[in-house]
Amino acid sequence: APVQTPNPNACGPADLPSNAQGLNCCPPRTTSIVDFVLPTPPSTLRVRQPAHLVDDEFKEKFTRAMSLMKALPSTDPRSFSQQANVHCAYCNGGYSQVGFPNMDLQVHNSWLFYPFHRWYLYFYERILGNLIDDPTFAIPFWNWDTQAGMTMPTMYTDPNSPLYDPIRDRGHQPPKVLDLNYDGIDSNDLPDQSMIANNLTVMYRQMVNNSRTARLFLGAPYRAGSFPNPGGGSVENIPHGTVHVWTGDRNRQNFENMGNFYSAARDPLFYAHHANMDRMWSVWKTLGGNRRDYTDSDWLNASFIFYDENAQAIRVRVRDCVDTTKLGYNYQDVDLPWINAQP
């Protein structure tokens, strides 16, 4: 049977690192939960662009939307602090599995990883668009798989911007080139061009060599009543995990903010990082061979609950998110410089 997500009222204390004890990650309670229905016909297409290529008009819109989101009271499920807590609740044991009170629900390290984060970003984007009254608004993606995108996007590094987060690695500010293989230690003696070439090889290895099937890319099956963390997909481990840790502050106990589940989504860059992960899912399906989504009904019928742009709790299922155009968005078509980067 599919993993079912408990309603927001069933959220309890999360398992947190010692320095974050006492944090409440649970969403506001509600008595009404509505099932998601795909828009027919699909809404006008929202096109997500690379964060390093957006123009000033977009930047203005996005920062305005983020300021409004951050200004909402923290009791509002659409507020930025509540958006950040969604990640904590679903990833640090805030929920147990329906019918299995001793079994934590965990959306990482399994086939739930891509669909959960896709839905998460979908609602985050809809809320931002609603706050600025622009249904075409689309969040940007951190295009770390291309040379020009291999630094923190500068839009996020201006201390006066609502996109800024002070809790990041100071040594990794632009123009520092990102290390997709990062393990907590900088390889400072490596010239930028070699780092970039290494990164492209990592992309090739993870997206092409190590992702030939749904199991290898999306992660292992995770069904109702089964243990969490059966195994994540190749790209979920590297570069998804490495970019998290590279961005977080190595001088904090848990590489906060980006380097730990409970705090990662407090950094606005989290959503840009995940937009690129989400884009990788779309790209993967175009690479041919056996790269197709699971057809297992326990995957298709797995469900989650999120609050939407009207602060309404919505139950969504994996089956409704496999095609982004049905959800009303897609990704700007950009080069895949790693596609021939065989080691």
Ligand code: C2O
């Ligand atoms: Cu929910 Cu990037 O992790």
